[in-house]
Amino acid sequence: MHHYSPIILPLSLLALTVLLMCTTEFRLPSFFSSCQTAILTNNSVIRSMTKPGLRILVGVLTTADRYERRQLIRLAYSQQHGTYHDAEVDVRFVFCSLSKEEQSVLVTLEILQYNDIIILNCTENMNNGKTYEYFSSVPKLFSDRSYNYVMKCDDDTYLRIGNLVESLRNKSREDVYYGLVNPCFRADDMDYKMNSSFMSGLGYVLSWDLAEWIAESEIAQNNTDGPEDIMLASWLNTAKKGRNRYHNFPGIYDYKGDSPDETCYRHAFIPETIAVHLLKGNLEWARTLQYFNATKGLKPSKLYHVPSWPINQ
Ligand SMILES: *[C@@H]1O[C@H](CO)[C@@H](O)[C@H](O)[C@H]1NC(C)=O
Ligand SMILES: *[C@@H]1O[C@H](CO)[C@@H](O)[C@H](O)[C@H]1NC(C)=O
Ligand SMILES: *[C@@H]1O[C@H](CO)[C@@H](O)[C@H](O)[C@H]1NC(C)=O
Ligand SMILES: *[C@@H]1O[C@H](CO)[C@@H](O)[C@H](O)[C@H]1NC(C)=O
Ligand SMILES: *[C@@H]1O[C@H](CO)[C@@H](O)[C@H](O)[C@H]1NC(C)=O
């Protein structure tokens, strides 16, 4: 069905050349701008190929000892390649300072292999400032990456990265606070409920300017103790920040499992999923990944036999 007009083809070849020439930009950020200004054209195809439309940093907050979970999450996202076009989404694992002998070796090996770990300068905790440490550190750590958004998510949350990207694509890039409003609601009264509540800690997104603001704000720095998602909302509300709020019902929800009742928070899988939370163990992850067809690519082989199970919500 693809039809290449005589104009598009040379343009895409040029775009490809430019893309190849500019690949070093990702390692040598200072080359980026000179590479871009060298393109003497105003063709949006080329610009969108050289400059990602959207850059998102996803921090999965976890602890150093959760080696198996990290490996599972890497596997889960390895099956989502190519689903988000021109967007760049970097998934990083985030934890506090290493404190055990074996971590220094085992975590180092992971860094050598995957380079997807951020170790903050803190003592491991959930509700005593780790989230503050994360958001206030990333502007400095990634001052050269020009991310548009930074996300915090839990290590029992699975993201549909393509859907996340598509849902952010037409949103504001500034002053954004995006997630699942708690207490969850289905419709109406958006204004009122948005102002009086917070985005659930399972996974929420801030625009980069808000991370920069957190890094400098005494309001944030002075109020780090308490449930992290509530504290974050209280900083924004106090400072009248995060005025672009996006409530993502029903795309963000808790895993329903065998539980018979649905709530605003908890329902069966849906194709438009952005995030599913409460994947506490391997079985919950497996059922989720099966629903999203993660294993469809398996080829028959005499080397293995994999029994199939009925789809289980
Ligand atoms: C480039 O193209 C965009 C969209 O077509 C247009 O708005 C803009 O004015 C153009 N810029 C220049 C420098 O020609
Ligand atoms: C980590 O934080 C502590 C307490 O704020 C500080 O004393 C120490 O110098 C920091 N370490 C590093 C490596 O930045
Ligand atoms: C963004 O897209 C959604 C879904 O397609 C639509 O409902 C919404 O109005 C769009 N927002 C803007 C600002 O274009
Ligand atoms: C909620 O916040 C918005 C933006 O700050 C404001 O315009 C609106 O009046 C507020 N609504 C209520 C019910 O406080
Ligand atoms: C933050 O705490 C410091 C030290 O206690 C105090 O001087 C400052 O006024 C506080 N700032 C805010 C915005 O509360």
Ligand SMILES: *[C@@H]1O[C@H](CO)[C@@H](O)[C@H](O)[C@H]1NC(C)=O
């Ligand atoms: C998984 O694959 C089946 C069969 O191809 C399809 O009907 C279904 O929509 C897919 N599920 C999702 C969530 O994409």
